[in-house]
Amino acid sequence: MTTESRAERWGAIAAPIALAVLVAIVLLLLAGANPFEAFKLIGEGAFSGWANMGETLMAWVPLVLASAGLIITFNAGLWNIGIEGQIILGGIAASWAAREVGGPGWVVVPAAIIAGALGGMVWALFAGVLKTRFKVNEIFGGLGLDFVAASLAVYLVIGPWKREGVASTSGTDLFRDEALLPTVAENNRLSLVAIGLAIAGVIFVYYLMKGTMFGLRLKAVGRNVRSAFLLGIPTSRYMLGAFALCGVLAGIAGSMQAIGFHFKLIPAISGGYGFLGILVVLLAAFRAAWIAPIALFFIAMSRGSTQLALRLDIDSALGGVITGILVLLVILGGGWQARRLLRREAAS
Amino acid sequence: MSLLLENIHKRFGQVHANNGITIEIEEGTLHGLLGENGAGKSTLMKVLSGFIDRDSGRVLLDGKELDLTTPRTAIGAGVGMLHQDPLVFLPISVVDNFLMGSPGSRLLNRAEGAAELRKISEPFGFNFDPEAPARTLTVGERQQLEIVRLLWLGAKVLILDEPTTGISEIQRVDLFATLRKLAEQGMIVIFVSHKLEEVEELCQRVTVMRQGQVVGEAELPTPAETLVEMMFGQIIAESDRPHVEYGEDVLALDAVTLKEGNLTVPDLSLSVARSEVIGLAGLEGSGQRTFLGGCTGLVPALSGSITIGGQGMAKRHYRDFMRHGVHYLPAGRLEEGLVEGLTITEHFILSGEDKSFFVDWDAARQGSQENIDHFSIKGFHDSTAESLSGGNQQRLLLAMMPPGLKLLLMEHPTRGLDIESADWVWTQILARRNEGTAIVFASADLDELLRYSDRILVFFNGRVIKEVDARCTTGEQLGYLIGGKEPE
Numbered sequence: 001m002t003t004e005s006r007a008e009r010w011g012a013i014a015a016p017i018a019l020a021v022l023v024a025i026v027l028l029l030l031a032g033a034n035p036f037e038a039f040k041l042i043g044e045g046a047f048s049g050w051a052n053m054g055e056t057l058m059a060w061v062p063l064v065l066a067s068a069g070l071i072i073t074f075n076a077g078l079w080n081i082g083i084e085g086q087i088i089l090g091g092i093a094a095s096w097a098a099r100e101v102g103g104p105g106w107v108v109v110p111a112a113i114i115a116g117a118l119g120g121m122v123w124a125l126f127a128g129v130l131k132t133r134f135k136v137n138e139i140f141g142g143l144g145l146d147f148v149a150a151s152l153a154v155y156l157v158i159g160p161w162k163r164e165g166v167a168s169t170s171g172t173d174l175f176r177d178e179a180l181l182p183t184v185a186e187n188n189r190l191s192l193v194a195i196g197l198a199i200a201g202v203i204f205v206y207y208l209m210k211g212t213m214f215g216l217r218l219k220a221v222g223r224n225v226r227s228a229f230l231l232g233i234p235t236s237r238y239m240l241g242a243f244a245l246c247g248v249l250a251g252i253a254g255s256m257q258a259i260g261f262h263f264k265l266i267p268a269i270s271g272g273y274g275f276l277g278i279l280v281v282l283l284a285a286f287r288a289a290w291i292a293p294i295a296l297f298f299i300a301m302s303r304g305s306t307q308l309a310l311r312l313d314i315d316s317a318l319g320g321v322i323t324g325i326l327v328l329l330v331i332l333g334g335g336w337q338a339r340r341l342l343r344r345e346a347a348s
Numbered sequence: 349m350s351l352l353l354e355n356i357h358k359r360f361g362q363v364h365a366n367n368g369i370t371i372e373i374e375e376g377t378l379h380g381l382l383g384e385n386g387a388g389k390s391t392l393m394k395v396l397s398g399f400i401d402r403d404s405g406r407v408l409l410d411g412k413e414l415d416l417t418t419p420r421t422a423i424g425a426g427v428g429m430l431h432q433d434p435l436v437f438l439p440i441s442v443v444d445n446f447l448m449g450s451p452g453s454r455l456l457n458r459a460e461g462a463a464e465l466r467k468i469s470e471p472f473g474f475n476f477d478p479e480a481p482a483r484t485l486t487v488g489e490r491q492q493l494e495i496v497r498l499l500w501l502g503a504k505v506l507i508l509d510e511p512t513t514g515i516s517e518i519q520r521v522d523l524f525a526t527l528r529k530l531a532e533q534g535m536i537v538i539f540v541s542h543k544l545e546e547v548e549e550l551c552q553r554v555t556v557m558r559q560g561q562v563v564g565e566a567e568l569p570t571p572a573e574t575l576v577e578m579m580f581g582q583i584i585a586e587s588d589r590p591h592v593e594y595g596e597d598v599l600a601l602d603a604v605t606l607k608e609g610n611l612t613v614p615d616l617s618l619s620v621a622r623s624e625v626i627g628l629a630g631l632e633g634s635g636q637r638t639f640l641g642g643c644t645g646l647v648p649a650l651s652g653s654i655t656i657g658g659q660g661m662a663k664r665h666y667r668d669f670m671r672h673g674v675h676y677l678p679a680g681r682l683e684e685g686l687v688e689g690l691t692i693t694e695h696f697i698l699s700g701e702d703k704s705f706f707v708d709w710d711a712a713r714q715g716s717q718e719n720i721d722h723f724s725i726k727g728f729h730d731s732t733a734e735s736l737s738g739g740n741q742q743r744l745l746l747a748m749m750p751p752g753l754k755l756l757l758m759e760h761p762t763r764g765l766d767i768e769s770a771d772w773v774w775t776q777i778l779a780r781r782n783e784g785t786a787i788v789f790a791s792a793d794l795d796e797l798l799r800y801s802d803r804i805l806v807f808f809n810g811r812v813i814k815e816v817d818a819r820c821t822t823g824e825q826l827g828y829l830i831g832g833k834e835p836e
Contacts, residue, residue, distance in 0.1 A: 213705055
């Protein structure tokens, strides 16, 4: 047996990051911008000013929640591509509660969050049942359900929940004030409830995977379904459990989007955080402890790069390009490292 | 024209699958390659057909060295292989299958292909509808299609790997007629089998392999006992075994029919008592695995009744069998036993008695270390399963078995283990037997079967063809039975 040294392990992470930065610099130079100024602008775009930072953090919350959910399904060996749909359903269900449940904020807000969690869970269980009972690969089932969820959101926005008078894809009417997450200040979206939920989500997933029998069995299912089954683990039930828990977290993410960020239901309520979450989790190598900082980096890149367009006249898509390249390079680095270990083992 | 394999070596890790093999085959010969499972026949044929690369050695056809790096270069050099499961794509048409893999034009010329197909098929009396989907062909016809395709690609050497598994008797007769015709036309036909009778019926010469080496060659016909001895070696079974009192019956099967894939194991009746050891003999895929699956609820019984300790278990789930004291150890230690990436400690937690929601890691580590010491597993509590050697993986699997089992089912309990580990494994198993656990195990090792079993069931083509008392059976007799022959 050969093992990798600590330095090698860090090298496998640091080298691709350095390479990604290098690629970013080259791209910026090609676009005719000063790379250092561009990086500074990205940082400013994400973090300068309280209101701006609040918005960045409120975008971070759903991404963290979705990533936390994906940690569970990835550990169970499931590619939960349906997470986008689960976020959307969470947003829809939360919007329903925000519109229909009366009473003060301490009734409506929890109701909306719980509704969102249930909406996400039900949508995830659809994919789970398709997988376990009908042998539909969760990637295809999930992708199909994503489209259905997105269409459902559009239908609601321009149909039954359309704004008074005009039906517009810009969204429903704003929810009434009691239905919105309480914020720290006027004109600042930042909500401590949302931040608390995101942190709680990460801690929950961390201990679930590390300290519980459920997490350990889930890992066994994800790594070798056959062995897990022969060990007496009810594998289908555990897969469904993973879907359900991921759906709950995704649904809460959706509810945060609805009552904490947009304050209404919009067709693109998921914000693409489901797919982005997949990248976060891949970069975090399926470990819960890493998702919070990585998610913050992703959000900062995407929000900060809008400044590039405004100030340097560079397309803001550059932020997405850089994060994409980073993920690819880190994954390549991991694969390269694994191959090197394998070769060394063969040689020894 | 003659084919010469010269000093072929191939290793897989510790296993020397082909150890200096030299065989020469003359033009127009039907040549048999005989040997037990794991003797190295398939490896040799895969080397010859370009599926795997040899470590060293040469292959010469007519004195010319062949390039056998991929199946494509092999067929280009004139070596074609008919696999046990014919390489036919079921959803697409016969003619498309025929054209598949043909070199040359990127555009398919189906009309020409159909004409070629007809031309080559005709002398053999094959009759294909070129437009029919390959799914409509019987397995025998799929083989015919493969043969015709390989001939069209210019095969001068045709290898057939266990071609008679899964085809009917009539199809077998047809196949043999075809092969004889091919040999008459000057082809070299290599017929790989572990069935004595078929080799005797078809072939003119035979090479016998055992443990990666050629152990003998013979002109046929030759007395069967010579071949059996070459295949299995001299078996010295020990007779001094302690007498153990059997208890009440723990496993009873009454007219059970099992079906797994396209193998049906019909009408099994058997009862096994506490402390009894039953060996399952037979060639790989003859039904032993399906039988074990049936006794654990993994393969559902189509009919009949299964009882465990007096409790009817038909249609019950695998975990119900576990709850009733049945434990199953399949052959694939890392495939269907251990979980790659999880540590020894994690395996003990998963298999342990403590099912509480939160894991007590300190206690688990301590318990794991005790087990590691007690079962002398060479590894640490945080070693992953795949980092252990085969013997230590098997030790871990045995250490993970719950106490107080009624019935222990195993597949190849000592396959690939060195003698020390194998002995240790059997010490553990026999200790369980002495506690009253009934043991049922499948093995390809005749010595192991004769040494440890009380009774041996011999499987052939999905049926139990014979039940013998291990105390008064010789290795030679068992070898005959495994090959589907009654000992004289």
